[in-house]
Amino acid sequence: MHLLFICSAALLLFLPASALSRGIVDHGHWNELRDLTHNASHDDSQAKSSPPLVIDTFKNPTRNDLGFWHGSGENLTVRHGPGYVRLFPTDPDQNFHTQFDSNACYSMIPWRNEYLHVIFEGTDQYSVSFNQHNDECNPKRRPFPGIADSVQAERYVVHPASEAFAEDDFAEDDNWDCADNVHADAGRKKHKHRKSKGGRRKHSQGNTKIPTGRRELYIPLAHFDIDFNRVVSVSFHGFYTHEPVTLYHVEVVPDVPMPSPENGHYRVPRKLPNGKLVLRCSRPNSFAFGIDDGQPQYSQQVMRILDEEGVRVTFFVVGAGLRDPTSNFTEFYKEMLKKGHQVAFHSNTHPKMESLPTLAEIDDEIIQSMQIFREQLGIESSYFRPPFGTVASRLRQEIARHIPNPSIVNWSVDVEDWLWADTSTPEKQLEAFFRSVEKGGNLAVMHYLHPTTIGYLPEFIRHVKSAGYQIMRIDQCLGDVSAPPL
Numbered sequence: 001m002h003l004l005f006i007c008s009a010a011l012l013l014f015l016p017a018s019a020l021s022r023g024i025v026d027h028g029h030w031n032e033l034r035d036l037t038h039n040a041s042h043d044d045s046q047a048k049s050s051p052p053l054v055i056d057t058f059k060n061p062t063r064n065d066l067g068f069w070h071g072s073g074e075n076l077t078v079r080h081g082p083g084y085v086r087l088f089p090t091d092p093d094q095n096f097h098t099q100f101d102s103n104a105c106y107s108m109i110p111w112r113n114e115y116l117h118v119i120f121e122g123t124d125q126y127s128v129s130f131n132q133h134n135d136e137c138n139p140k141r142r143p144f145p146g147i148a149d150s151v152q153a154e155r156y157v158v159h160p161a162s163e164a165f166a167e168d169d170f171a172e173d174d175n176w177d178c179a180d181n182v183h184a185d186a187g188r189k190k191h192k193h194r195k196s197k198g199g200r201r202k203h204s205q206g207n208t209k210i211p212t213g214r215r216e217l218y219i220p221l222a223h224f225d226i227d228f229n230r231v232v233s234v235s236f237h238g239f240y241t242h243e244p245v246t247l248y249h250v251e252v253v254p255d256v257p258m259p260s261p262e263n264g265h266y267r268v269p270r271k272l273p274n275g276k277l278v279l280r281c282s283r284p285n286s287f288a289f290g291i292d293d294g295q296p297q298y299s300q301q302v303m304r305i306l307d308e309e310g311v312r313v314t315f316f317v318v319g320a321g322l323r324d325p326t327s328n329f330t331e332f333y334k335e336m337l338k339k340g341h342q343v344a345f346h347s348n349t350h351p352k353m354e355s356l357p358t359l360a361e362i363d364d365e366i367i368q369s370m371q372i373f374r375e376q377l378g379i380e381s382s383y384f385r386p387p388f389g390t391v392a393s394r395l396r397q398e399i400a401r402h403i404p405n406p407s408i409v410n411w412s413v414d415v416e417d418w419l420w421a422d423t424s425t426p427e428k429q430l431e432a433f434f435r436s437v438e439k440g441g442n443l444a445v446m447h448y449l450h451p452t453t454i455g456y457l458p459e460f461i462r463h464v465k466s467a468g469y470q471i472m473r474i475d476q477c478l479g480d481v482s483a484p485p486l
């Protein structure tokens with residue numbers, strides 16, 4: 001249904017031919033290009049009545065063209081200039097948001113069949129996300145944003161003919177919206193083949209070629225699986241190189257360029273399946289603990305507490321730990337499975353996966369952990385928690401290539417044990433927990449690495465129970481039909 005829709009939209013756009021192919025090549029005349037584009041689209045499209053939505057042209061250091069905030073999250077170095085912002089990323093968690101009204105839910109329904117158009121310069125090795133507001137449309141509630149879907153910028157870039165890409169960089173590997181099934185299958189095979197050879201299509205590390213000059217990309221809004229009734233921002237993140245990127249223009253337009261020799265026969269790529277991101281439980285009055293890495297010497301104590309409190313949780317387990325017999329983790333998690341807890345993936349060696357330079361390395365983490373789970377525990381899972389909660393488009397796509405219909409589980413309650421457990425104020429873990437629950441969070445992250453955290457676990461559980469929640473596994477709190485009954 002989705003695909004059909006994309007297909008017919010693309011056809012509509014390609015039929016009225018002509019106007020757009022004119023402007024694409026000349027990097028010196030972007031404004032003219034934009035005028036042509038917009039006039040043309042108004043003229044020949046009765047089906048689309050919404051005007052172009054200019055989100056951001058970076059004229060102001062703190063506000064976008066809609067009058068709302070734009071800026072970076074913590075630790076992203078940013079340089080503003082007239083009509084641009086330059087980002088100097090060092091980490092995939094860093095982000096730059098350009099926001100809609102965060103105190104309300106912004107409806108982009110009139111534009112949802114259209115395209116996000118970004119004019120930029122520098123690296124294309126980042127993710128673009130549409131972020132959905134939370135249920136209450138309130139930035140003070142958790143989680144905020146509510147959910148996000150992201151795609152890889154590089155797949156959507158319009159390549160001027162002057163950039164000499166090898167044939168298979170562009171022409172064959174990704175298949176397009178309107179490809180028939182035969183093509184789609186061929187494309188998938190190629191995709192796999194290419195990935196297994198080791199990753200990125202171009203600009204491979206050590207051989208870094210960042211095209212100079214402004215480039216542009218178009219992403220169908222339909223490629224973002226969010227509720228367009230409640231948009232809160234567009235963001236740029238998931239940087240996996242340290243190359244800067246300069247943003248000039250972010251807008252929504254009704255058309256994409258016509259394929260032409262000048263633009264390398266541009267076509268919009270198909271959407272790659274990606275993992276659904278989960279930040280909270282959806283079942284009414286449910287609450288779940290997702291417990292990540294632990295120290296072997298504390299595992300029996302964790303088990304006793306969960307037994308005494310009579311609750312079931314989800315453990316996100318690092319694969320390599322199960323291979324180490326001295327950890328006793330395999331025996332421990334086998335027993336936890338028997339007791340009805342959920343055991344799910346947390347990578348093989350716990351790297352920040354989104355920052356791994358090649359897709360092959362991301363794949364290896366996934367494949368190894370699947371294999372270890374099968375061998376050591378005799379289980380599979382479709383639940384995955386990214387180490388450090390770091391996740392953008394590449395990791396989401398790779399997970400979905402190996403695990404059908406996966407859930408990628410972040411959180412909306414953070415115990416902040418990584419921050420306070422080993423300090424002179426460990427009670428701040430309790431405060432952090434209470435605060436997140438107070439703000440509406442219902443899916444927790446914690447570890448059993450420090451005695452202080454484990455010491456607070458009974459209090460966490462009792463607090464949640466007394467607030468009227470029912471504690472369950474994450475698959476149960478999401479209403480997964482394959483989860484065991486409560």
Ligand SMILES: *[C@@H]1O[C@H](CO)[C@@H](O)[C@H](O)[C@H]1NC(C)=O
Nearest residue numbers: 034035036037038039040043
């Ligand atoms: C585009 O529209 C503007 C303003 O409506 C007009 O001045 C301009 O001539 C138009 N350009 C074309 C190519 O139609």
Ligand SMILES: *[C@@H]1O[C@H](CO)[C@@H](O)[C@H](O)[C@H]1NC(C)=O
Nearest residue numbers: 073074075076090091093094
């Ligand atoms: C930001 O950078 C500083 C200094 O490099 C570091 O101490 C801090 O942990 C970083 N914060 C985040 C959220 O990455």
Ligand SMILES: *[C@@H]1O[C@H](CO)[C@@H](O)[C@H](O)[C@H]1NC(C)=O
Nearest residue numbers: 300303328331332333335336
């Ligand atoms: C290993 O774990 C199992 C299951 O929890 C437990 O029964 C056993 O006592 C543990 N062994 C050691 C040496 O801790």
Ligand SMILES: *[C@@H]1O[C@H](CO)[C@@H](O)[C@H](O)[C@H]1NC(C)=O
Nearest residue numbers: 093148277388389390410411
């Ligand atoms: C997942 O959690 C991490 C850590 O809190 C956060 O940095 C990241 O933005 C979250 N990702 C999403 C898509 O919410």
Ligand SMILES: [Zn+2]
Nearest residue numbers: 292293387388
């Ligand atoms: Zn972890």
